[in-house]
Amino acid sequence: MAIPTPPVAPLRRRTRIHEVIIQGLLFLCGLISIFVTTGIIYELSKEAYLFFGYQQWLPAHKPLVADIAPEQTLFEVGTQGPALEVGSHYRIGDEIMLLEAVDGALVQMQRGAQQTEPIAHRAGLTLSREVNPNLLEFLTGTAWEPHNGRFGILPLLNSTLIVSSIAILVALPLGLATAIYLSEYATPTARSRLKPILEILAGVPTVVYGFFALTFMTPLLRAIFGSGVVEIYNMASAGIVVGILILPFVSTVSEDALSAVPRSLREAAYGLGATRLETAIQIVLPAAFSGIAAAVILAASRAIGETMVVAIAAGAGPNFTFNPFKAAETMTGHIARISGGDLSYDSLDYNSIFAVGLMLFLMTLVLNIISQRIVRRFREVYE
Amino acid sequence: MSQAPSKFADASLQVNRRHVSGKLWLTIFQVATLIGVVALTVLLLTILNDSFGYVAVENKVDPDSLAVNGIPLDAQDKETLMQTLRANISAGLYARFERDQPFAERDAANVYALIQEFVISPRILESWTLYDSLFIREQISETLERDFPNAELQFRNWLSWNFVRAQQSSYPEIAGVRTAILGSLWTIGIAIAFSLPVGVGAAVYLQEYAQDNQINRIIQTNINNLAGVPSIIYGMLGLAIFVRAFGLFTSGIAFGAVDPATANGRTILSAGLTLGLLVLPLIIINAQEAIKAVPNSLREASFGLGATRWETIWAHVLPNALPGILTGSILAVSRAIGETAPLIVIGASTFIQVDPSGPFSKFTTLPIQIFQWTTRPQGAYHHLAAAASLVLLVMLLTLNATAILLRNRSRRSY
Numbered sequence: 001m002a003i004p005t006p007p008v009a010p011l012r013r014r015t016r017i018h019e020v021i022i023q024g025l026l027f028l029c030g031l032i033s034i035f036v037t038t039g040i041i042y043e044l045s046k047e048a049y050l051f052f053g054y055q056q057w058l059p060a061h062k063p064l065v066a067d068i069a070p071e072q073t074l075f076e077v078g079t080q081g082p083a084l085e086v087g088s089h090y091r092i093g094d095e096i097m098l099l100e101a102v103d104g105a106l107v108q109m110q111r112g113a114q115q116t117e118p119i120a121h122r123a124g125l126t127l128s129r130e131v132n133p134n135l136l137e138f139l140t141g142t143a144w145e146p147h148n149g150r151f152g153i154l155p156l157l158n159s160t161l162i163v164s165s166i167a168i169l170v171a172l173p174l175g176l177a178t179a180i181y182l183s184e185y186a187t188p189t190a191r192s193r194l195k196p197i198l199e200i201l202a203g204v205p206t207v208v209y210g211f212f213a214l215t216f217m218t219p220l221l222r223a224i225f226g227s228g229v230v231e232i233y234n235m236a237s238a239g240i241v242v243g244i245l246i247l248p249f250v251s252t253v254s255e256d257a258l259s260a261v262p263r264s265l266r267e268a269a270y271g272l273g274a275t276r277l278e279t280a281i282q283i284v285l286p287a288a289f290s291g292i293a294a295a296v297i298l299a300a301s302r303a304i305g306e307t308m309v310v311a312i313a314a315g316a317g318p319n320f321t322f323n324p325f326k327a328a329e330t331m332t333g334h335i336a337r338i339s340g341g342d343l344s345y346d347s348l349d350y351n352s353i354f355a356v357g358l359m360l361f362l363m364t365l366v367l368n369i370i371s372q373r374i375v376r377r378f379r380e381v382y383e
Numbered sequence: 384m385s386q387a388p389s390k391f392a393d394a395s396l397q398v399n400r401r402h403v404s405g406k407l408w409l410t411i412f413q414v415a416t417l418i419g420v421v422a423l424t425v426l427l428l429t430i431l432n433d434s435f436g437y438v439a440v441e442n443k444v445d446p447d448s449l450a451v452n453g454i455p456l457d458a459q460d461k462e463t464l465m466q467t468l469r470a471n472i473s474a475g476l477y478a479r480f481e482r483d484q485p486f487a488e489r490d491a492a493n494v495y496a497l498i499q500e501f502v503i504s505p506r507i508l509e510s511w512t513l514y515d516s517l518f519i520r521e522q523i524s525e526t527l528e529r530d531f532p533n534a535e536l537q538f539r540n541w542l543s544w545n546f547v548r549a550q551q552s553s554y555p556e557i558a559g560v561r562t563a564i565l566g567s568l569w570t571i572g573i574a575i576a577f578s579l580p581v582g583v584g585a586a587v588y589l590q591e592y593a594q595d596n597q598i599n600r601i602i603q604t605n606i607n608n609l610a611g612v613p614s615i616i617y618g619m620l621g622l623a624i625f626v627r628a629f630g631l632f633t634s635g636i637a638f639g640a641v642d643p644a645t646a647n648g649r650t651i652l653s654a655g656l657t658l659g660l661l662v663l664p665l666i667i668i669n670a671q672e673a674i675k676a677v678p679n680s681l682r683e684a685s686f687g688l689g690a691t692r693w694e695t696i697w698a699h700v701l702p703n704a705l706p707g708i709l710t711g712s713i714l715a716v717s718r719a720i721g722e723t724a725p726l727i728v729i730g731a732s733t734f735i736q737v738d739p740s741g742p743f744s745k746f747t748t749l750p751i752q753i754f755q756w757t758t759r760p761q762g763a764y765h766h767l768a769a770a771a772s773l774v775l776l777v778m779l780l781t782l783n784a785t786a787i788l789l790r791n792r793s794r795r796s797y
Contacts, residue, residue, distance in 0.1 A: 023693075036609060
């Protein structure tokens with residue numbers, strides 16, 4: 001029986017147009033993540049830039065002593081309040097002036113600055129001083145009151161760091177001990193019962209942790225240290241609860257790192273007569289160090305970015321204090337509170353939270369990159 | 384581990400000491416592990432403690448006095464209920480109810496609810512936790528007699544069916560979470576409808592197509608970095624992009640769906656898309672793992688039979704990776720459902736009583752509701768926050784149980 005010869009297909013590769021289109025579409029899906037990052041960086045930077053250029057006029061408490069003519073550059077003002085600053089812009093009514101020199105009550109102004117028309121002004125009108133946030137003040141100022149011309153992020157940054165430090169102080173020892181127990185000591189049954197509990201702990205929404213901080217942890221701290229010492233809203237309570245929140249994260253990732261250390265190392269240590277503890281602490285832990293360090297840094301990054309617990313329990317209102325029992329708003333808490341109302345676009349509030357957000361984003365980004373570097377550089381490779 | 388020779392002199396003592404310190408540390412490790420378990424227990428107990436307990440209730444009108452011809456209020460038919468309502472409230476209020484929804488369309492339960500709220504109008508004057516209710520009952524009775532002589536002591540289950548069913552209200556006694564639950568479901572639905580296809584697409588590209596070149600490495604690193612961005616930053620992105628820049632579309636004005644005078648971009652659609660971006664890296668990473676786990680032999684067999692790359696992916700890789708992808712998606716959903724911070728930034732409504740009707744509605748979600756009730760100073764709202772937390776936890780537990788079941792049932796070995 002003759003076998004029918006199949007039609008011979010051309011043996012060259014054909015371009016299938018729909019395959020190309022599909023690949024293109026899938027590539028676009030991958031690109032979206034790049035768009036997201038670009039979008040975040042662009043929007044945060046743009047609004048933060050607008051924040052640093054935000055022109056605000058605050059009263060300088062300097063009334064004009066006499067009427068002044070449009071062309072008059074030398075005139076007298078009241079002397080109360082803080083001193084005038086040479087080189088700053090001042091405004092009377094619609095006109096903006098540049099202060100060139102000041103001698104007691106006598107000031108010399110360049111009239112009609114910033115494209116305004118020089119006009120006559122009556123006695124008694126007061127000067128307003130131009131206030132711009134600048135980067136140096138933003139990074140070193142110890143008061144955050146944007147509407148009063150004080151733009152120092154330190155109060156927000158400080159409380160963020162205090163809350164995160166407390167969180168790490170809670171989560172690191174507990175998480176590491178849990179990881180060592182689960183990986184080096186626990187029987188498979190114990191592990192299979194304990195791990196789901198940690199997973200549940202990790203799955204509880206942060207807002208529920210916030211409720212827990214306010215209704216359990218704060219009263220507990222107040223009962224222990226006295227309600228005169230511990231304020232109703234305080235950083236310690238928020239920090240401890242954030243610590244519990246990141247605990248499963250530290251323990252799971254550390255346990256993975258410990259379990260990845262090959263059995264042969266442990267057996268070699270046992271063979272030399274080391275006890276279980278000595279093996280765990282002196283052999284396994286150093287071998288897994290990079291993984292654990294990465295876990296802790298990632299956990300710190302999460303603690304810094306955590307919002308709901310601090311928004312509920314750490315207090316509203318920036319406060320530059322190192323006392324963990326006092327109320328102080330963190331960066332995330334501040335963003336959440338300010339944006340909670342009906343925020344109008346291009347207002348000082350709107351721009352300022354983006355400046356804080358940019359700071360927050362950069363901090364977490366740096367921590368994430370460091371942790372990735374640690375993993376890559378110090379990873380022990382076993383044959 | 385180097386030891387000085389002299390230490391060998393008393394080797395047996397050394398061994399004992401080493402074992403003792405080993406035991407000691409084991410205890411420390413065990414205690415530390417237990418603390419996590421204790422924390423979870425205490426967390427749950429705190430929530431339960433606030434979800435049940437005595438309340439002191441005072442009625443404006445005694446419900447018994449509203450009985451008509453000896454028929455108690457809760458057994459009356461709709462007509463009688465309407466008469467009772469009309470007799471006890473102002474004409475203006477009655478007209479307003481008629482305007483909100485004509486009485487012809489309302490059922491008896493609805494009218495009964497109106498009577499409850501506006502005529503009987505029970506007010507909670509004071510509330511106690513479950514612990515107090517169980518252990519200091521006498522003190523509660525004393526407080527009641529002393530401070531609230533007209534009030535009645537009731538044991539209240541804050542997590543009642545009514546709580547789940549009722550709308551938001553400024554009175555804690557009748558407030559519920561229906562609007563919030565619906566809002567949560569809407570936003571999650573939109574988030575997943577957006578991020579699942581895009582996320583799986585990106586994962587397929589990275590696992591099946593991408594060559595090891597610069598741009599693909601950047602995409603991969605970028606996804607890992609995005610997973611570590613704080614969620615509130617996504618909220619700010621959503622505020623700037625979806626609410627503000629694309630406000631015309633997310634508010635529905637561009638589609639003529641809403642009144643342009645009052646609409647703005649703070650809608651369910653903006654919230655859903657923001658949450659979608661938030662869970663996108665999670666979905667991509669999980670889907671990549673699932674696709675990676677599909678053995679190469681399947682692909683090669685398919686190629687060998689002449690299938691193209693896409694045919695192979697569509698017919699073999701994706702079906703085999705599906706359970707893993709679904710598990711990852713459910714975990715992403717449970718992450719998104721508990722997210723609060725980005726939605727606060729987007730501008731969730733502080734108080735709405737109208738159920739969301741579509742993607743262009745204003746919204747509130749369950750976590751937002753919990754947040755608002757938690758931050759109220761009055762004690763009664765804390766009970767609401769606790770009960771709402773329980774609802775949220777039950778939703779999450781259901782989702783996670785589904786994910787675990789899916790994971791266990793679909794585990795295949797090659």
